[in-house]
Amino acid sequence: MANFLNKRLDKIQATGSFRSLAGTVGGIDFWSNDYLGLAREQAPVTPTNQRNNNPTNWSSGATGSRSISGDSAVYQALERRIADFHGHSAALVFNSGYTANLGLLSAILKRGDTILYDELMHASCRDGIRLGFARVVKFLHNDLEETLIRIGANEQKSGQLFVLTEGRFSMDGDVAPLSEMAALCQEHGAHLIVDEAHSGGLDGQQGKGLVADLGLQAEVFATVITYGKAFGAHGAAVLGSQELRDYLINTCRPFIYTTGPAPAQWRGIAEAYDKMEALHGEQTARLQTVIGQFREGMTEAGAGRRLTPSNGPIQVIHVPGNDAVMVAEAACREAGLLVKGIRSPTVAVGSERLRVCLHSFNNEGEVALLVETLGRICAI
DSSP states (O other), X not given: OOHHHHHHHXXXXXXXXXOOOOOSOOSEEOSXXXXXXXXXXXXXXXXXXXXHTOXXXXXXXXXXXXXXXXXXXXXXXXXXHHXXXXXXSEEEEESOHHHHHHHHHHHHOOTTOEEEEETTOOHHHHHHHHHSOSEEEEEOTTOOHHHHHHIIIIIOOSSOEEEEEESBOTTTOOBOOHHHHHHHHHHHTEEEEEEOTTTTTTSSGGGOOHHHHTTOGGGEEEEEEESSSTTSSOOEEEEEOHHHHHHHHHHXXXXXXXXXXXXXXXXXHHHHHHHHHHHHHHHHHHHHHHHHHHHHHHHHTTOGGGBOOOSSSEEEEEOOSHHHHHHHHXXXXXXXXXXXXXXXXXXXXXXXXXXXXXXXXXXXXXXXXXXXXXXXXXXX
């Protein structure tokens, strides 16, 4: 009866995109999203997190959805802290970044609405769009203007118009021109949504993100901050107006019909903000040194031509072809380096790449070994 699964798996194998879980893997970390190393850091002891870690405030289980028994005054106080930190009116915490994007987009997109999205948006955003009922239009990467003018002037007859982008893109490491996009959205009556999964916690003062760094809070309809990357924790928050928070509490199915985040997850988010406030500047300076060493080393090794322009921790080395990029990943693993090969269909066919994640904790010798290994791979 289950032979159809084997047939489907055979097709996946034939494309060179079959995945398996490796369990514990040893090596030098150049693949995790822990850019500032905060997942490895203990939270600094301050009066704030002493209160947050008080056993009387944190139970051992979520016990239910937040609409029933899974809520707490402590949790709502943390959401107010999150909103204040990023400069928004309100915040609503979700179990994960994927759930936040799925829930936000499926809740706000109605029949008669139109959403324009960057062609490189994360899968969670694409899935959220699928669950909505809006008309969907894709625009070329970081090139909104022509599409927005065409849709805004000729095809948007009724409903709401939304524009969706990432702050810092997960697979390319570049950033969106948010100021220009916000101005265009204001001109054409569009609501701008920014997924800050990879810019939140990394960019801006104390890791407040690109929207806050550019002072765009009033011009952005919703910002999604996730905690599993630079924040070194787990979960996500949708930031925006109080009305948006109330609307999601009342209509967002992935929020209403799931058990709330575990108490330990709430505590981890609170501690992540303590770490950001205490350590962001120091860790960011270390990270910039690592990025500079890597890019200079790659240029000196004659491999700079394979790099995409990026000033951030996500560095991309193009190795076209699923088989070729897996060979390159294996060569890195053999050298003791944990680097991830990204295959199609995660990225477009022909744009397969090694995705190198640099961290504040990577030392000079580790980066030198990475550059040497990648130099050999690029020479092949």
